Amino acid sequence: MTTSNEHQTKQNQVTEEVDEVVQNEPSLVDHLTDLRKQLVKGTIIFVIFFIVAFSTINLWFPHITRGHRLIVLSPLEIISFYMSISLALAFGLSLPFLSHFLWKFVKPGLTEKESRFLSLYSPVMLLLFLVGLAFGYFIVNPISYNFLTSLGAINFEVMISAQEYARFLLFTTLPIGLMFELPIVAMFLSSIGLLTVETLKKVRKWSYVVLAVLSALITPPDFISQLIVLIPMILLYEISIRLVARMEKRAQVKEMDETLSS
Numbered sequence: 294m295t296t297s298n299e300h301q302t303k304q305n306q307v308t309e310e311v312d313e314v315v316q317n318e319p320s321l322v323d324h325l326t327d328l329r330k331q332l333v334k335g336t337i338i339f340v341i342f343f344i345v346a347f348s349t350i351n352l353w354f355p356h357i358t359r360g361h362r363l364i365v366l367s368p369l370e371i372i373s374f375y376m377s378i379s380l381a382l383a384f385g386l387s388l389p390f391l392s393h394f395l396w397k398f399v400k401p402g403l404t405e406k407e408s409r410f411l412s413l414y415s416p417v418m419l420l421l422f423l424v425g426l427a428f429g430y431f432i433v434n435p436i437s438y439n440f441l442t443s444l445g446a447i448n449f450e451v452m453i454s455a456q457e458y459a460r461f462l463l464f465t466t467l468p469i470g471l472m473f474e475l476p477i478v479a480m481f482l483s484s485i486g487l488l489t490v491e492t493l494k495k496v497r498k499w500s501y502v503v504l505a506v507l508s509a510l511i512t513p514p515d516f517i518s519q520l521i522v523l524i525p526m527i528l529l530y531e532i533s534i535r536l537v538a539r540m541e542k543r544a545q546v547k548e549m550d551e552t553l554s555s
Contacts, residue, residue, distance in 0.1 A: 330395040332454075338390045342385035350375055353484035357436070357462070363455040374455045381463055389419055410484050418477045425473030437465055437518040444515075452552065461513070472526060479533035483540050490538040493530075494553035500530055 310331075365371050400408055438461065443515065445451045482488035493500075504526040507521075512518040 312365035328398055331398045334429060335387070335394045336393045339383055339387045342386045343379055346382045346386075347375060347379040348542050350379060354378070355356075358458065361453065363458050364452050370454075370456060372484050374459060377456070378459050381459070388422075392419070394457055404485075407481075410481055414435065414477050414480065421473045422470045423475060426466050428473070429469035430462075433469060433512065433518055433521055434462060434465040436521060437461075437513045437515060440515055440517055441513055467517075469522060472507065472511070472522075473529065475526070475529045476533045476536055479539060480536050483537045486536065490534060493534045493537060497530070497534075501527060504530065518532065 306549065309418050315500075394416065396411065402410070442453070478491065479488060508519045508523040508526060510521050516553055
């Protein structure tokens with residue numbers, strides 16, 4: 294009888310512990326509510342930037358086009374162009390805020406190492422993205438634009454529509470901004486054990502091929518633009534190898550210190 298009572302008592306304790314854990318765990322409704330809250334805040338920020346960009350477009354648009362003479366083919370294309378360029382600019386300006394709101398939502402589900410890494414390197418990711426955008430805007434875009442229009446001027450009267458110019462501008466900036474974040478991505482994968490410096494060195498040649506293909510895909514179809522993008526990508530890959538090697542060395546030193554101290 295005593296054994297039976299003890300067994301029943303232990304079972305009740307386990308049940309109570311399970312109930313306590315379940316009660317402490319956030320429910321699906323709580324997660325969805327938090328996600329909705331972050332999405333609402335992100336949408337508000339995006340709408341504010343869009344309104345500001347659209348209402349001031351005549352002030353900053355001439356600086357973006359660098360004085361190029363552009364044409365529109367219909368009255369509706371004007372408003373369509375203003376909308377698309379304002380949306381793109383609003384997205385770029387609100388991206389840091391959107392990233393912060395997303396970070397707040399996913400933070401509870403991250404491990405301590407992942408959370409610490411992202412909190413430390415999120416500003417660096419944003420900085421690298423902006424550097425990539427600047428590289429595309431100030432170097433890749435003008436060189437590609439002048440090369441292609443000069444090539445077309447040999448046999449054609451080149452007239453660029455505003456819509457196509459905006460598309461070309463985004464095509465030569467946003468993808469480059471994303472590719473400039475390669476070192477941080479490599480460091481993050483290394484921090485969670487999915488990437489090692491030996492792997493990076495082993496696949497270096499194939500990685501160069503992949504980078505060459507990506508450079509060809511995200512740039513206009515001229516060799517000069519592709520080469521201008523490929524060279525920084527190779528440098529970033531080599532920097533990634535150095536950074537991952539340093540991270541692994543620090544981890545080994547820390548492990549040795551903990552072993553000696555224990």
